[in-house]
Amino acid sequence: MPRPTPYLPPVRRIAASRPLAWLALGWRDLRRVGMLSLAHGAALALFGLLIAAVARERFWLLVGALSGFLVVAPVLATSFYVLSRALERGEPANLQAVLRTCLFWQRGRQDHADGQDYWCLVKFGLLLALAGTGWVLTSAALITLLAPQPVRAPADFVQHVVLARDSGLFALWLALGSLLAAPIFASSVVAIPLLLDRRATLRQAVLASWQAVLANPLPLALWAALLLALTLLGLAPWMLGLVLVMPVLGHASWHAYRELLDADALAPREPAAGDPAGLSSTTVSNGMAT
Numbered sequence: 001m002p003r004p005t006p007y008l009p010p011v012r013r014i015a016a017s018r019p020l021a022w023l024a025l026g027w028r029d030l031r032r033v034g035m036l037s038l039a040h041g042a043a044l045a046l047f048g049l050l051i052a053a054v055a056r057e058r059f060w061l062l063v064g065a066l067s068g069f070l071v072v073a074p075v076l077a078t079s080f081y082v083l084s085r086a087l088e089r090g091e092p093a094n095l096q097a098v099l100r101t102c103l104f105w106q107r108g109r110q111d112h113a114d115g116q117d118y119w120c121l122v123k124f125g126l127l128l129a130l131a132g133t134g135w136v137l138t139s140a141a142l143i144t145l146l147a148p149q150p151v152r153a154p155a156d157f158v159q160h161v162v163l164a165r166d167s168g169l170f171a172l173w174l175a176l177g178s179l180l181a182a183p184i185f186a187s188s189v190v191a192i193p194l195l196l197d198r199r200a201t202l203r204q205a206v207l208a209s210w211q212a213v214l215a216n217p218l219p220l221a222l223w224a225a226l227l228l229a230l231t232l233l234g235l236a237p238w239m240l241g242l243v244l245v246m247p248v249l250g251h252a253s254w255h256a257y258r259e260l261l262d263a264d265a266l267a268p269r270e271p272a273a274g275d276p277a278g279l280s281s282t283t284v285s286n287g288m289a290t
Contacts, residue, residue, distance in 0.1 A: 006204045009194070009263040011215045018259065019223040019252075026252025029084050030244075033093045037247035040079050045242040047076075048235065068132030068139075070231055071184055073246075074192045075125035080250025081193045081257075088258070089272050101196070104270045120202040121195045128188065135180050142173055185224050186213040193257035198266035212260040223256060 030037050051065045082101045086093040143151050146169045149160045162170050190212050191205035200208070213220050227249060234241030 006201060006207065007265070008204060008208050008211060009198075009261045009266060011208070011212045012260055012262060014216055014219050014259060016218040016222060018219050019226055019256070022223070022252040022255045022259070023226065023248060025255040026084075026248040026250070029080075029087055029093075029251035029254075030247045032087055033083050033247075033251075036093070036095060036098075037080060037083060037251070038243060040250075041243040041246040044076055044246045045234075045239040048239040048242055052239065065136050068136045070228070071132035071135065071181070072125070072128045073231070073249075074188045074253065075121075075128055077246065077250035077253060078121070078192065078196055080247060081196050081254045084251045084254035085197060088254075091272065101270055120200075120205070121192065124188070124192065124195065124202055124205075128184065131180065131184055135177065138176060138180075139173065142169065142176070146172075185220075186210050189213060189220060189223070189253075190257040190260050193254055194261060194263060195269075197257070197269055198263045199269050200263075200266055208261060208263075216260065 048069060051069065054065075078101075079098045082098050083093040086097045091097060143157075143161060146167075147160045148164060148167065149156065151157050151160055161167075161173065164170070187206045187209055189209050191202075191209040194200050194205045194208060195202070230245050230249060231242075234243075234245030
């Protein structure tokens with residue numbers, strides 16, 4: 001018997017320039033939250049520095065590792081989503097809000113049978129990490145096996161990969177990276193905020209994310225370009241830019257989710273303050289509203 005089609009939140013069509021507004025909203029949220037967001041950004045910057053330190057003498061590995069970092073970044077930004085959600089609800093956006101969400105996450109909230117628990121988010125994060133690891137290995141193999149000279153430093157990468165004549169290695173590297181990045185972006189752009197915010201299955205979240213991309217190809221192409229450009233900008237000065245860039249992008253990603261999807265018909269993952277039973281939203285279960 002075929003599985004029933006899951007309920008998918010309606011997708012809103014948006015103007016092509018809306019990603020710029022998301023960045024402005026992300027900056028606003030960063031200013032309102034302040035040091036807590038910056039501390040998370042600093043932790044991510046330290047993580048990036050650790051990657052750079054491990055691969056310092058192996059630039060062929062570093063290139064793949066840093067681009068793989070972009071793959072798993074949506075999962076690493078979950079606390080920014082929590083803080084922006086708290087601001088939206090009029091609740092205190094503080095460490096307590098983040099810890100409360102983590103406790104709900106760890107308890108799993110009972111619905112293990114249909115996948116509607118926080119472990120969906122964990123499983124999705126593991127899948128993204130696996131994809132990132134696969135890209136690191138693929139990138140390293142391409143560069144070490146096909147580069148005409150050993151690549152040990154950024155200058156070597158530019159000279160022997162980017163600017164190499166009659167090689168085609170850089171074009172192949174970009175093509176394979178794009179083949180990996182495009183479906184991952186389409187699968188995760190709103191899926192992770194949705195899983196965090198609403199009692200959705202992993203299947204629902206991924207399908208909703210693809211639906212949002214297909215309905216808004218130009219705005220989300222711009223959003224993908226902004227994510228890539230700003231993250232690379234943050235990586236440039238010894239990862240220090242990530243302290244600011246990651247919070248802005250994380251908060252902005254929450255606003256992207258809220259604008260692209262009308263998910264209010266799905267039960268909230270975590271009740272708002274003053275709504276302990278989570279009764280403020282219509283519950284949708286097994287594709288039917290109740």
